Amino acid sequence: MELIWATDDFLIAGQPYPGFPILLEDSMESCVPANQFFRNYLLRGAIGSKQSWPSTGRALYDFFSFLRAHELDWRDVDRGEAKSLVAAYRDFCLNECELAPNTTGQRLRYICKFYEFAMREGWVTRLPFAYEERTVRQKTDFLAHIDASGGKATVNDVMPRRTKALPKFLCMTEVKALLAAADNPHHRMMIRLALHTGLRREELAAFPLSYVFDPDKxxxxxxxxRIRLDPFDGRGMKTKGSKLRDIWVSRRFMADLHHYAMKVRGERASLSKSPQRALLLNQFGMPYGEGGKSLNRIISETGRRAGIKVHTHMLRHTYATHTLVSLQRNRTSGLDPLVFVQRQLGHRSIQTTMMYLHLVNEMADEAVLAYDDDLNTIAGAD
Structure with missing residues (x-):
């Protein structure tokens, strides 16, 4: 018998609810509790974005697969001095699969929620983990003064210690190599748009053609x-949390975007039976679907040809790091470089943006020129 991961339609009040994760087994009996958990946990809004639902299903699927492979019963929570099932799975993820602690922790979070649900339902008599107090990073926002936690939080003792690794970014030599390897002009503009703006993957995929204009006019x-990213302007833009924000684009790059839109994009636009709102189109003349997941494959493959390990979000880190360095080295106004990068990236908290300060400190001895000028010189006129 094998566990099968499937996506099916779930009925709510007789109406289909697409994309609901279901665990299937030939007997189905042992998967009934997991599916009941899904219905309770997901449909009551514990995870707001439906795009995150599959990760919940994969976590439970992987955990049950681990138990089946080792002939373990998920209800065996009274193991005495033996390692708990959840702790054994944690060590399997970290040591055998070599998953990152944060990735493992995300899986364990769903698994622990499942066991908490199972205990409320009376399926198990105790939890296969305990709770402990750990030190966490304190808030620094305007409500920080009312935080009485003392920097402490109660967490499951099976959770791995969280590590905050610095984001990886490309140096200018790697940027040059990546763009040189992008022989497809559509892929090249995709990479340039990410490097010049720091847009997220789904924002790149949805970036409207109507946002591009002739700067000479x-x-x-x-x-x-200034370009206003507005998910509600009817142009098809999508942002994280559907939040409106402004980004800034240099005159030279806007000219290159306009040239691409007028002279190059038509090759793919002609393949579609109807006009498409997105600037970037796939090989069939259609917008990139699923939040632009295929952009990551395109960028990774381009990086492989250039001998660089890169993904879409790394281009966002590259933009943020080099832009922050350039602004700090060339302060010509009263603009705070960190605040500018925060607004450009759409970070809710300045603390999120501050992680790039650590990268800037690592680059302190490098001779970094103005980032946008470097990119335009490397890319040339498309």
């Missing part, structure tokens, strides 16, 4: 242009 005095 906007006046000769402007060196940078």
């Amino acid at each position: 906007a006046g000769k005095t402007k060196h940078n242009f």
Whole structure:
């Protein structure tokens, strides 16, 4: 017998609810508790975004697969001095699969929620883990003064210690190699748009054609242009949390975007039976679906040809790091470089943006030129 992961339609009040995860087995009996947990945990809104639902299903699927492979029963929570089932799975993820602690912790979070649900339902008599107090990073926002936690939080004792690794980014030599390897002009513009703006993957995929214009018609005095990313303007833009924000684009890059839109994009646009709102189109003349997941494959493959291990979000880190360095080295106004990068990236908290300060400190001895000028020189006129 094998466990099978499937996505099926779940009925709510007789209506289909697409994309609901279901664990299947030939007998189905041992998967009934997991599926009941899904119905309770997901449909009551514990995870707001339906795009995150599959990760919940995969976590439970992997855990039950681990138990089956080792002939263990998920209800065996009274193991005496033996390692608990959840702790054994944690060590399997960390040591055998070599998963990152944060990835393992994300899986364990769902598994622990499942056991808490199972205990409330009376399926188990105790939890296969305990709770302990750990030190956590304290809040620094405007409500920090009312935080009485003392920097402590109660967590499951099976959770691995969280590590905050610095984000990886590309140096300018690697940026040059990556762009040189992008012989497809559509892929090249995709990479450039990410490097010039720091947009997220789903934002790149949805970036509207209508946001692009001829900078020469906007006046000769402007060196940078503000673009409003508005998910509600009817142009198809998508942002994280559907939050509106402004980004700035240099005059030269806007000119390159306009040239691409007018002279290059039509090759793919002509393949579609109807006009498409997105600037970037796939080989069939359609927008990149599923939040732009295929962008990551395209960028990773381009990086492989260049001898670089890279993914879409690393281009966002690259933009943030080099832009912050350039602004700090070339302060010509009262603008706070960190605040600018925060707004450009759409970070809710300045603390999230501050992680790039650590990268900047590592680059302190490097001669870094203005980032946008470097990119434009490398890319040339498309």
